Every structure is written in C-alpha cells, then in structure tokens.
Amino acid sequence: xxxxxxxxxxxxxxxxxxxxxxxxxxxxxxxxxxxxxxxxxxxxxxxxxxxxxxxxxxxxxxxxxxxxxxxxxxxxxxxxxxxxxxxxxxxxxxxxxxxxxxxxxxxxxxxxxxxxxxxxxxxxxxxxxxxxxxxxxxxxxxxxxxxxxxxxxxxxxxxxxxxxxxxxxxxxxxxxxxxxxxxxxxxxxxxxxxxxxxxxxxxxxxxxxxxxxxxxxxxxxxxxxxxxxxxxxxxxxxxxxxxxxxxxxxxxxxxxxxxxxxxxxxxxxxxxxxxxxxxxxxxxxxxxxxxxxxxxxxxxxxxxxxxxxxxxxxxxxxxxxxxxxxxx
Numbered sequence: 001x002x003x004x005x006x007x008x009x010x011x012x013x014x015x016x017x018x019x020x021x022x023x024x025x026x027x028x029x030x031x032x033x034x035x036x037x038x039x040x041x042x043x044x045x046x047x048x049x050x051x052x053x054x055x056x057x058x059x060x061x062x063x064x065x066x067x068x069x070x071x072x073x074x075x076x077x078x079x080x081x082x083x084x085x086x087x088x089x090x091x092x093x094x095x096x097x098x099x100x101x102x103x104x105x106x107x108x109x110x111x112x113x114x115x116x117x118x119x120x121x122x123x124x125x126x127x128x129x130x131x132x133x134x135x136x137x138x139x140x141x142x143x144x145x146x147x148x149x150x151x152x153x154x155x156x157x158x159x160x161x162x163x164x165x166x167x168x169x170x171x172x173x174x175x176x177x178x179x180x181x182x183x184x185x186x187x188x189x190x191x192x193x194x195x196x197x198x199x200x201x202x203x204x205x206x207x208x209x210x211x212x213x214x215x216x217x218x219x220x221x222x223x224x225x226x227x228x229x230x231x232x233x234x235x236x237x238x239x240x241x242x243x244x245x246x247x248x249x250x251x252x253x254x255x256x257x258x259x260x261x262x263x264x265x266x267x268x269x270x271x272x273x274x275x276x277x278x279x280x281x282x283x284x285x286x287x288x289x290x291x292x293x294x295x296x297x298x299x300x301x302x303x304x305x306x307x308x309x310x311x312x313x314x315x316x317x318x319x320x321x322x323x324x325x326x327x328x
Contacts, residue, residue: 002180004150009169009178011039013162020045020073022066022088023080024052026133027106031079033059034140035170045069045076066092075102075163077127082107083294086115097122100156102163107190108183111153113287123160124153127167127178128186136171145175153183191281196274205265206231210313220316228317229324 021032022045029052036042044056045066056063070076070093078085078093089110097103102123110116111124118124129136131146139146148171150164157163161180168178194200206228213223237246247255280286293300308314321327 004165004168004174004178004180006169006174009165009174010162011166011169013159014040014075014166014170017041017074017163018043018072019075019077019167020064020069022046022069022076022078022093024050024056025079025081027129027136028052028079028133029056029059030133030137030140031077031106031129031167031171032056032061033137034172035167036061037140038170038172040167040170043069043072045073067096071096073101075104075167077104077106077167079106082109083290085110089116094118102157102160104164104167108151108153108187109191109287112183112187113284115291118154120154121156122154123156123163125155125160125164126151126153126183126186127164127171127173129171129173136173139176140172143175145172147176148173148178149181149186150178151181151183151186188278188281191286192274192278195281195286196277202231207311207313214312220312221320224313224316224320228313229320 018041019035020043021028021035024032024044024046028044032042032044043062043064045064045068046053046056048065053063064072066088076093076097078089080088085105093103097119099121100123102125103118104124105111105126106128108126126149128149128151129146130148131139136146148168150161150168152160152164155161165174165178168174209227210220210223213227214220234246234250237249241249247259250258277286318327
C-alpha cells in the first residue's frame with residue numbers, strides 16, 4: 001500500500017501547466033478553487049450559458065467554453081457526470097488533444113468500461129477525493145484535507161503519477177493522505193459501495209426498519225428517530241473510532257442486542273446478493289443497464305425518484321428535521 005503525504009509531493013511539476021477543470025458542480029467547484037488557491041493555473045470549462053458560468057467567475061476563476069478550455073490546457077480534468085462524459089469528450093475535447101496532454105478524472109468509470117478511449121500519446125490518470133465536494137472545500141479552507149486516491153492508466157510522458165499527486169496536493173488531499181490504486185479497483189469498489197452499502201443498502205435498511213415499527217403501531221416520528229435520525233450518531237462513532245470504539249461508547253444493552261441479532265438482518269442470502277451485485281459490476285452488466293437507461297431518457301430512475309419522494313419516512317423526516325433545525 002503506497003500512501004503519499006504533503007512532504008512527498010512537489011507542486012513544481014505543474015508550475016508551467018494549465019489545468020482545465022471541466023464542470024463546476026460539487027467536485028468541480030471544490031477542486032478548481034482549491035487548486036487555484038494553492039497557486040496552480042486553473043481555468044474552468046463550461047457550456048456556454050451554463051448557470052455555473054457566473055458562479056465560477058465570481059470565485060475569481062477564468063471561465064471558457066469546454067472546447068476553449070481543453071485547447072488551452074495541458075491537463076484536462078473531467079468532472080461532469082459519468083453519463084455525459086463520453087459525449088462531451090467526443091464532441092468538444094477529443095479533436096483538440098495534443099501529444100503529451102494529460103486527461104484526468106475523479107472516477108474511473110468511463111475509462112474502465114471503455115466509453116472514453118483517448119489516443120496513445122496522452123496520459124490518462126485519476127485523482128479522486130474520498131468525500132463530497134462540499135467537504136473537500138470546507139476541509140481545505142479549515143487547513144485540513146480529505147483522503148484521496150490516485151491512479152495512472154496510461155503514462156505517455158513518464159511523469160503522470162507526479163502530475164496527479166501534485167493535483168491531489170493542490171486540492172488538499174495529501175494533508176490527509178493519498179493512496180495509489182488502479183482505474184479498475186477504484187471503479188468497481190466505488191460502484192459496489194454505493195449500491196450495496198452506502199446508498200442502496202443503507203437506505204433500504206432504514207426504510208425497512210422504519211416500516212416495521214410503523215406497521216407494528218408505533219408513532220412514525222419515534223420510528224424515524226430510532227431508525228434514521230440516530231444512525232448519524234452511530235456512523236460518526238464508527239468513523240472516528242472504528243467498530244470497537246462504537247461498541248465501547250454505546251450501552252451494554254445495545255452492544256449485546258446488536259451483536260446477537262445483526263446476522264438475522266444481514267443474512268447469508270444478503271451476502272450472496274452482495275456477491276451477485278459485485279459480479280454485475282465486474283462483468284459490465286450494471287454499466288450496460290445504466291447506459292441504456294440514459295439513452296431512453298432515464299424513465300426508470302425518474303419513476304423511482306418520484307416513488308422515493310412519496311415515502312412516509314420522507315414526509316416524517318422533513319417535519320422532524322425542521323423541528324431539529326437541520327432543514328429550513
């Protein structure tokens with residue numbers, strides 16, 4: 001395991017380079033501002049008329065169209081959503097690439113699955129913060145940083161790793177530590193974590209726990225506190241102290257009950273399904289499904305979004321978050 005920190009990385013590799021950050025969403029905004037404030041030469045590439053155009057300018061950044069930014073840059077850092085990266089690359093970036101350019105990403109999705117296929121005479125690399133953009137920015141402003149990953153898929157110039165490590169330092173990631181990985185490992189583990197645990201698994205577990213209590217006649221507000229609201233407290237303990245630290249800090253009753261009952265919730269069947277989800281990711285089945293969904297205009301996703309909005313837990317949660325001062 002190779003981990004790099006501030007002292008290991010020299011920003012001078014980027015002193016004569018221009019970095020075009022393509023996109024100014026959560027990650028684009030954070031990484032562009034952090035790198036710029038670290039002294040790197042950053043421009044932002046956006047679609048003409050984008051609502052982010054004036055926002056980026058108000059932050060003191062030079063804003064160009066995607067085509068102009070890509071032509072001006074030595075390093076093209078693509079931070080737009082996965083599902084539109086291939087089209088934007090083909091239509092506005094590919095034609096203007098020059099020998100020795102570096103194309104970077106914060107997620108390996110489009111390179112690993114072959115939706116973007118850059119030429120052989122450029123670098124292909126990744127610098128990926130392991131936190132949402134807002135956290136990347138806040139930690140940087142407070143003098144800290146979030147951990148990150150770097151990977152090199154194609155090293156044409158011989159210094160692609162030094163380039164992405166310097167970008168990671170500019171974004172504040174080396175303050176916490178940057179781990180080397182591969183495009184394959186980052187992409188497949190990221191998708192699995194989102195689907196089986198962090199987003200899919202966690203929300204389904206919360207929803208099932210909430211509904212079990214409500215169906216048994218308990219107040220929805222009490223059910224929400226016990227199955228959703230307090231989850232953050234437990235996650236914070238695990239984040240700060242690990243499993244052992246969390247078990248130490250909760251009551252003995254909670255520890256005994258949790259340890260003796262948890263495998264009745266996450267069963268062998270659940271573990272088998274996790275393995276199936278991982279196989280679908282590894283074989284590209286999920287990617288093909290997501291690609292077709294987007295080509296069709298995302299009907300399934302839009303339908304599921306509407307269904308989620310109508311859940312009782314969402315209505316109860318919105319009310320309680322207002323009472324707790326967590327939501328306006």
